[in-house]
Amino acid sequence: MYGRTIIFTLLAPSLWSVIEAVARNADSKEGAVRHLFKSSDNSGFVTEIFSNQAEAGKNLEVLKTVQGLKEQALAKVTVIEGSSC
Numbered sequence: 001m002y003g004r005t006i007i008f009t010l011l012a013p014s015l016w017s018v019i020e021a022v023a024r025n026a027d028s029k030e031g032a033v034r035h036l037f038k039s040s041d042n043s044g045f046v047t048e049i050f051s052n053q054a055e056a057g058k059n060l061e062v063l064k065t066v067q068g069l070k071e072q073a074l075a076k077v078t079v080i081e082g083s084s085c
Contacts, residue, residue, distance in 0.1 A: 001084040002050045008066050009043040009076045015069065019044070022065045031055045034062070053083065 010016065016038075023036040023046045031051040038044040046066075050056040069075035 002053045002056045003082060003084070004048045004050070004056055004063070005045055005080045006048075006062060006066055007043075007045045007078040007080070008069075010069070011042070011074045013041040015042075015074060018065065018069070019046075019062075022062050032059050056081070 008019070010019070020036065023034060032055060033049045035047050036044065037047070046062050048056070048059065048062065050059065063079065066075060066077045070077045
């Protein structure tokens, strides 16, 4: 198993619609499970679980979206990834 957690703080609460659009739970037959959690009006995190690291590399849509917001100075983003022991 391989996991990725994306922690973010948005510049404006109105940007939640962007996150929600890409962070909907992935279809389990794709080998991925995704959950979106809201911590406050403008912050939250996405947890993704994949069958392996290669599968994680194929599922980058949420990561690309939040990194795009970061590049536009619309969000602060932290990404944590790792394999199960």
